Each structure stands twice: as structure tokens, then as C-alpha cells.
Amino acid sequence: MTPESQPAPRAASFALQRAELAVADAVGELMELWGFRRQLGRIWAVLFLSERPLAAPDLCERLQISTGLLSMSLTELRGWGVVRSVAVPGDRKEHFEAETNIWSLVRRVLAERERLAIAAALTTVEDALRIVRGALADVDPAVKAAARFRIGRLEQLASLCRVGQNLLDLLLETARVDVGPLKLLSEAWARRRA
Amino acid sequence: MTPESQPAPRAASFALQRAELAVADAVGELMELWGFRRQLGRIWAVLFLSERPLAAPDLCERLQISTGLLSMSLTELRGWGVVRSVAVPGDRKEHFEAETNIWSLVRRVLAERERLAIAAALTTVEDALRIVRGALADVDPAVKAAARFRIGRLEQLASLCRVGQNLLDLLLETARVDVGPLKLLSEAWARRRA
DNA sequence: ATATCATTTCAACGTTCATTGAAACAAGGG
DNA sequence: CCCTTGTTTCAATGAACGTTGAAATGATAT
16 A cells, blocks of 8 residues: 555565564653653664664554654654654655664764753762762861851862763763774773673 | 641742642643653652652642542552652651662663563564574465565664663663763763753 | 645643542551 | 551553544645
């Protein structure tokens, strides 16, 4: 019925479709764990596994979602830069293809989301540190002692934030141009523990 | 009114309380970003910043939550091993204190949650790979070509999962006994980029 | 212009999830 | 053994969120 129906054996392609869907769901769940909408991951995955760009009706059918939801999800995906729309000659419909450089995708997400979150937390902790340091000058020795204790704890939190930030930067910078180094490192580590 | 009301100057301690609450909220938001309930982070933070173990009514008051919610949250926090209950002589109430080794806490979360998630995704992708590899033997050259393409993409996904797994292992193993190495690494990196 | 097809927007719906309040439960002390 | 105090459980509430369906918007050909 669809314009792209193949003459190929449908029986065999059935298992393939199911496997594709399963992978899309898996990616969707991973994305969900990372705080994104599940559909974003599912849509991206289907596009990523497709040889040619797909149009909206195709995606709706495969993923069993409404055109409305698809439209909104695609808008967000384009916003993250992980899906592009491309023109396909001879078809009025808009087609979409996935950003295939997965790492540039992961990097963007980590950079924009995690860094901001950690930075915000660090700012709050540093503000608190300033306030508590003011209490160090208190006349009451009990207050002073309490302040000293709190400063220690707050510095632990701040340190944690900074380590997280730096490790994130390290990861992002390393995977900037190419995954190569990261992959090698990860493989070396995997071998060492075996 | 509360049994632990201090004779200390209330005016000065007001700013401290506010700062403490702000930090608790910040930690709560970080936890939320990581897929946990916000209250878990808030409760842990208040305990972490407290010099002595706190009892339930105290926590309820500071965090403005019901005893029911507190009880459930504490159960979960104990389940993650990030909060312990301790007996305080002369008080029938149960008291709670935070696990202060933040890294052992982060490690546990990363280990249990992220690793499982990635492992599940990897399994699904590998299953799909097996199925698609079966299609390589198809008579139809178009099906064969499509299968070859899909295999390439699926292998990219699998590779990503494996790199993620290994990096996670690397991180967890490094921070196993002590944060020291990680902190040094992160500081070295921070210096290098300055 | 008008009709057709494609896409976006949005109000309404349904689901999910945190939170409450009260009731059940447990533990001591009189 | 009951009464007090502290804690847990759970049904009900409400808020937040994803999803739909339909109407509005846009785009293209006739």
C-alpha cells in the first residue's frame, strides 16, 4: 500500500522489522533514563538504522505514534541537532535522517545538560560557603564550631562538583574530534581486567 | 518549641538555615536529573550537612514534608546504603546519618543503574545483530545490501555501548578505594586547559 | 483561486508519579 | 494490659507529563 512497498519476500523481512523495533525501544529506554522523552530515542534509532531518509508517515507507522507527537518530537530532535531534514527529489514530503556521528550527539547532550546542572549546583554550594564562612566570626563558640563543620562538608560537595565538571570536560575534549582515543582507552582497560 | 532549640542568636542562624536548604534543593535537583526522586537528594543533603544524626520530626520540619513521605524516602535511601539509622542514647526516636563517603555513593548508583541499563541495551543490539546477519544469506541482493548496511549501524551502536561500559568500569574501579586519583587527574586536566 | 496534501499547533484526555493524611502497626512505660 | 510515642503502610489526591485528534497553517499543483 505504501509507495515504498518492496517486492522482496515479506516473511523474511518481518523478523528484521521486529529486531529494528526492539533496538529502537532499547535506545528509547536509554534516553528515558537520561531524562529525555522515550520517543526521541525511538525516532532517532529508526532513522539511524535506515539506509535512506524517511518521511513522517513512515515513521508514524513504524513507531505507532500520531503525526502530532512525531512532529513535536522531530522539532526537538532537530533542536538537539541529532536529526536533519533533507529533501528527496520526486517527493513532496519532508524526509529526515539521523546524525550518524553518535559521539558528537552524546557530547552535545552531556555538554549542555550535565555541565549546566553541575555548574548550577556548584554555584549554590559556593554561595552557601560564603554565608557559612561569615558565621565563623560569631561570638558564640558553639556557632563557630558548627560553622567550621559545615564548611568542611560544603567543601566536600564543592570538590565533588569540580571533579565531575573536570572529568566531563576531559571526556568531551577527548572525544571532540574522534572517538578513537576513547575507544582505544576503553579497550585497553577491558583487556587489562581480563 | 522543639527539644533541640538552642539559646544561640536566632537571627544569625536564619541565613545559615536558608543556605542549608538551598544546598539541599540543589542536591535534590541534581538527583532528579539522575532519575531519582528529588526528596532523596534533599534528605541526604540535610543529613550530610548536619553535625549530629537527626530524627524524623526534625527532617520533616526542615524539609517541609509529611512523615509518610519521609519514611518511604528513608527506606529507599537505606536501600541504596547512603543513609544509616543510628541509636541516640536518651532518645526513643530513631536517628539518621548520611553516608559521608560521597564517592562510594556515586559509585554504587552508577554501578547498579547505568551498568544495567547499558548492558540491557547491548543485549538487545546483539540480538538484532544475530537476526540481521541471518538476512545476509538472503537470495535477493537488495535484502542482502540492506542487511549489510544495518549490520554496520548496529555495530556502531554496540561499540558505543561497550565503550560506555568500559569507561564506566574504568571510572568505578579508579574511584574504588579512594577519590584521590580521580581528583588529581581532574585537577591536572583543569590546569592543562588554563 | 481552489483543492489537495503535508506539517504544526494546541486543547483535552489519560497515565504516571510524588505526596499527603489517616489508619495500622510496633515498641515501651506506667 | 492499656496508653503514649514513634514509624510504616496505603488508598486517595493532585500535579506533571506524554499523547492524541482535530483544527489551523503552510505549501504545491491544477
